[in-house]
Amino acid sequence: MSKIAAYRLYNQHIAQPRHLDVTSALTWMGAIQGQDYPGAKWSLGLRTPGSTDTDVEQAISDKKIVRTWVMRGTLHLVPAADVLWMAALCRPRVMAQMAYRFIELELDEATIQRSNTLFVNALAGGLQLTRKELFEVLEAAGISTAGQRGIHLLHRASLDGLLCQGTVENNNPSFMRIDEALPGVRALPRDEALALLALRYFTSRGPATVQDFGWWLDFPMADARAGLEAVKSQLVEEVIDGVSYWMPPTTTTPQPAPAYAPPGFDEYLLGYKVRDAVLDPQHANNVCPGKNGVFFPTMVLGGRIVGVWKRTLKRGALVIDPQPFASLSDEDMAGFAAAIQRFGDFWGLPVVVTRPNQ
Numbered sequence: 001m002s003k004i005a006a007y008r009l010y011n012q013h014i015a016q017p018r019h020l021d022v023t024s025a026l027t028w029m030g031a032i033q034g035q036d037y038p039g040a041k042w043s044l045g046l047r048t049p050g051s052t053d054t055d056v057e058q059a060i061s062d063k064k065i066v067r068t069w070v071m072r073g074t075l076h077l078v079p080a081a082d083v084l085w086m087a088a089l090c091r092p093r094v095m096a097q098m099a100y101r102f103i104e105l106e107l108d109e110a111t112i113q114r115s116n117t118l119f120v121n122a123l124a125g126g127l128q129l130t131r132k133e134l135f136e137v138l139e140a141a142g143i144s145t146a147g148q149r150g151i152h153l154l155h156r157a158s159l160d161g162l163l164c165q166g167t168v169e170n171n172n173p174s175f176m177r178i179d180e181a182l183p184g185v186r187a188l189p190r191d192e193a194l195a196l197l198a199l200r201y202f203t204s205r206g207p208a209t210v211q212d213f214g215w216w217l218d219f220p221m222a223d224a225r226a227g228l229e230a231v232k233s234q235l236v237e238e239v240i241d242g243v244s245y246w247m248p249p250t251t252t253t254p255q256p257a258p259a260y261a262p263p264g265f266d267e268y269l270l271g272y273k274v275r276d277a278v279l280d281p282q283h284a285n286n287v288c289p290g291k292n293g294v295f296f297p298t299m300v301l302g303g304r305i306v307g308v309w310k311r312t313l314k315r316g317a318l319v320i321d322p323q324p325f326a327s328l329s330d331e332d333m334a335g336f337a338a339a340i341q342r343f344g345d346f347w348g349l350p351v352v353v354t355r356p357n358q
Contacts, residue, residue, distance in 0.1 A: 001256065004207050004240065004277040005303025007247060010254035011206050012268055013047040022048045022056050023064040023079060030200035031076040031086065032267055034067050037168060039263035039297070040077050045346040046262060053347055060167055063181055067165040067173065068158045072218040073097065075165075083178060084161050085188040089197065091159040093219055098152070105149050107156075115143055115153040116162055120177060128166050128174035128181075161187075191230070198227030202235050205271045206247025215273030256303060259335035261343055264295040269305065279305040283325050299324060300339075301332050307356075309340070317350045318343070324356055 009015035012029070019025040025047040026032065034040040041056040048055070059065045066080045070087055073094040078086055102112075115138060122137045123129060129137075131154065135145040138153065145153070154175065157163045165173040166181065178185065188196065201213050214224030228235075228246065235246045262268050269275055269287070278300070279287065287308060288295045299307035299322060307324030320340050322333070337353045344351035 001303040002277060004245070006254045006256055007207055008205065008268065008278070009256045009260070009300075009303060010250075010252070011204055011247060012271075013204075014260055014262070014268060015254055015256035017047050017049050019048050021059070022051050023059050024048075026065055026077060027079045027082075028200070029204045029267060030082075030197055031070060031078045033074060033265045033270055034077040035075045036263065036265050037067070037171060037173075039265055040067075042263045042343065042346060043266050044077070046260070046266070046342075051346065057167075063166070066182070067168075068163075069094070069155050071216060073155070080164075080182050081185055083164050083182065084185045085193045086197070087159050087161050088187060089190060089193040090217075091161075093217075094159060095156075098155075102152065102156075105147060105152060107149060107152060111143060112153065112156055114141070116157050116160060118143070119154075119157050119175075120162055123163070123175065123177045124180070126176075126180055128176045130172050130174050132172075134175060191226075194223065194227045195230035198224075199231040199234060201271075202228070202231070202246045203248040205267065206235070207238060207240070207245035208247070208272060209243060209245055209274070212272040212274065216271055257335075257339070258301065259332070259339040260300040261297065261309065261336065261339040262300060263297045266298070268300070269298065270295065278303060280325075286323075286325060299336055301328070301335065306332075309336075311343075313349075314352075317352050318347065320351060320353045322353065322356045328356075 013019060013025060019028060022044040025044055032040055032043045041053055044056050045051045063080050065077055066083050067075055067077050068083055068087060070076050070078060070090045118137050118141055119134060122134060134154065135150045138145050138150060154163065161178060163175050164178055166176045167174055198213060201216060202208055210224050210228050213228060214221045217224060232246065236249045238245050269279060287298060287305065296308035296310065298305045299309055306328065307322060309323060310321045312319045322336060340353060341351055
């Protein structure tokens with residue numbers, strides 16, 4: 001196993017996870033990509049020994065974890081305590097990238113501000129409403145939600161620090177007011193927010209490059225370098241094959257297990273601009289076919305992604321279909337089967353692993 005892969009597994013708390021609860025694990029990570037809601041919950045379960053889906057749902061119900069749009073304008077799970085400063089940090093960059101789309105949708109600033117007011121009023125008193133219910137509020141006030149107008153207005157209100165997602169039922173998220181649901185959450189000056197996010201990124205995802213950090217944020221490289229500069233005294237630099245990597249100081253030698261089964265969109269792969277340390281570029285299309293933005297769950301053996309897996313629910317059991325990129329030994333398949341058992345434990349369901357066609 002390469003040093004980069006071993007330390008990433010350790011620092012991401014996939015190997016030798018050290019957090020006692022899912023909120024602590026998420027705070028360590030800073031944020032995890034969350035458009036695939038079940039997968040995002042498993043990302044936390046993977047990093048929290050003995051945790052279950054119920055534990056993640058309880059943390060969301062208790063308003064310790066929320067889901068909202070932040071880095072790259074993409075849905076993430078973030079600690080509730082950090083939602084305001086994270087949204088404020090990302091807002092200018094995301095809004096600049098979305099500006100033309102708002103023009104196409106004929107959403108001017110007056111309409112946006114009116115929509116924001118309608119959302120805030122509709123959610124007053126601690127109410128949580130679904131997207132459909134909030135769209136009905138806009139339509140009743142004469143604001144069309146057709147053609148992605150509605151979702152862009154919700155996105156904007158979230159970036160403005162007004163709303164975030166709360167509980168989810170039947171894959172249908174509800175929205176709530178931040179000021180009422182999360183009283184006391186803090187805002188931070190931009191430089192302080194950037195430094196804090198940089199520290200969380202490099203301590204949880206190191207070894208990583210400043211280019212990795214810039215990609216993850218989708219900020220100009222000048223901002224990525226400024227964030228690193230603010231915290232590099234708390235990190236260590238190591239040059240590997242002529243490239244500077246940054247990571248937290250540690251005297252621990254990582255001892256990763258033989259196999260892991262991360263979900264699609266997990267930070268072990270998506271947290272970096274350059275992914276060669278864990279995935280052979282020739283297999284990138286197997287993980288994200290046609291670069292369509294949909295990432296399959298992965299088989300990780302020896303720190304490398306060696307295949308993908310799919311799940312179906314049949315007769316109360318999770319049927320797991322491993323699809324390795326190449327033939328694997330019986331020992332490797334046994335290691336993966338052991339890793340996927342933790343996935344079944346997280347959901348409280350028995351697991352059946354099919355035999356791959358090799």
